[in-house]
Amino acid sequence: MSDLISQKVNMIFKSTKGETVHALKDITFTLKKGELLTVLGPSGCGKTTLLNIAAGFLRPTSGTITLGNNEIDGPGVERGMVFQQGALFEWLTVNENVNFGLRMKKEDPAKTAKKVEEWLDIVGLKGFGNTPTYQLSGGMQQRVALARCLINDPDLILMDEPLGALDALTREKMQSLVLKIWKETGKTIILITHSVEEALLLGERVYVMAPRPGRIHKEYKLPFASLGLKGDLREIKNNKEFVSKREEILTMIWNMEEEIMGKEI
Numbered sequence: 161m162s163d164l165i166s167q168k169v170n171m172i173f174k175s176t177k178g179e180t181v182h183a184l185k186d187i188t189f190t191l192k193k194g195e196l197l198t199v200l201g202p203s204g205c206g207k208t209t210l211l212n213i214a215a216g217f218l219r220p221t222s223g224t225i226t227l228g229n230n231e232i233d234g235p236g237v238e239r240g241m242v243f244q245q246g247a248l249f250e251w252l253t254v255n256e257n258v259n260f261g262l263r264m265k266k267e268d269p270a271k272t273a274k275k276v277e278e279w280l281d282i283v284g285l286k287g288f289g290n291t292p293t294y295q296l297s298g299g300m301q302q303r304v305a306l307a308r309c310l311i312n313d314p315d316l317i318l319m320d321e322p323l324g325a326l327d328a329l330t331r332e333k334m335q336s337l338v339l340k341i342w343k344e345t346g347k348t349i350i351l352i353t354h355s356v357e358e359a360l361l362l363g364e365r366v367y368v369m370a371p372r373p374g375r376i377h378k379e380y381k382l383p384f385a386s387l388g389l390k391g392d393l394r395e396i397k398n399n400k401e402f403v404s405k406r407e408e409i410l411t412m413i414w415n416m417e418e419e420i421m422g423k424e425i
Contacts, residue, residue: 162228162238162315164191164214164348169223171209171374182373183209187223189367189376193315196342196349196385198363200356200409202416206374207352208320214350215241215318227316237261240314242305244321248293254280255289257304261312279307282344283337299330303337310341319351323358332393335361339388356409360384360402361393368409370416378412380405 171184184206191197199207212218213225216235225232227239248257255276262272280286283303288296293304302322309317322338323331335358342349353359359366364385370377382405387396396402 162193162348164225164227164316164350165189166214166225167223169210169213169220169225171206171213171218172221184213184220185373185375187374187376189379191348191350191365193348194346196351196362196364197367198351198353198359198365199367199369200353200359200413201367201369201374201377202371202413204374205369205371205416207369209374210369211318211320211350211352214316215239237265237312238315240309240312240317242302242309242317242319242322244324248301248304248308250292250294252293253289254285254291254293254296254304257293258307258311260308275311276307279311282310282341283307297330299326299334302326302334306337306341310345310347315348317347317349319349321352321354324354331358335393336388338362339385342385343389356406356413357397360405360409361388361396366409368412377416380409 166187166189169184169187170182173181173183175181187210199210201207209218213220214232216232216239219233249260258276258279259272262275276289280289283306285300285303285307288300293301296304305322323334326334338351339362341347351362360382361384363382366380366382367376368378369375384396384399384402
């Protein structure tokens with residue numbers, strides 16, 4: 161079982177002014193294999209810092225984070241990252257971008273070409289393989305980024321605001337795609353977002369983080385991601401329980417922001 165386990169993870173930075181910033185404090189959780197966790201909270205609550213520690217880009221000041229039986233102490237092939245802007249090689253074709261990781265591993269070109277074709281079909285880009293990436297829309301580029309991540313078959317997928325730069329309609333389509341991929345692959349996913357609505361739609365589990373020091377303020381276990389696999393996302397947004405939870409979390413984050421602004425004045 162490749163569970164992700166965080167045990168009392170702390171991250172302390174020194175600011176440019178020499179001040180100590182406690183970005184994360186005693187972050188402890190277990191994410192079971194196949195779960196989809198969304199994380200949200202006000203600016204400065206440590207969402208991206210937590211994701212970067214899980215990715216192995218940062219080492220925590222104290223505490224441990226493990227995947228399976230292995231402590232995460234650097235980047236690894238068992239973890240895949242999808243950024244807000246796809247971080248693609250825009251001068252390469254779609255095929256070349258998606259195939260990049262497999263080519264670095266020197267896998268058989270005939271087999272990888274077939275895999276690329278399969279993943280482009282899954283993410284809705286069949287027939288676009290030879291298109292230069294720079295010619296694609298933002299939503300299509302994020303589909304390429306998803307395929308490039310998933311083709312390497314990571315145990316854990318980390319998404320940092322992957323849909324934040326998209327227009328409303330494209331974002332809704334991509335939310336459905338994320339749910340579809342989660343269901344069909346059984347992957348463990350952590351998705352960071354600023355959107356309360358998106359966190360509720362996609363998160364089987366939702367963490368609301370509080371800032372200074374960054375910590376898990378409240379956890380929710382919700383049915384909406386499972387409902388979204390079968391139903392219309394727009395109908396789910398009108399669900400009474402969905403509306404109630406959305407307002408509850410919006411108020412919670414609003415109050416946190418007000419408290420931060422009060423401290424800074």
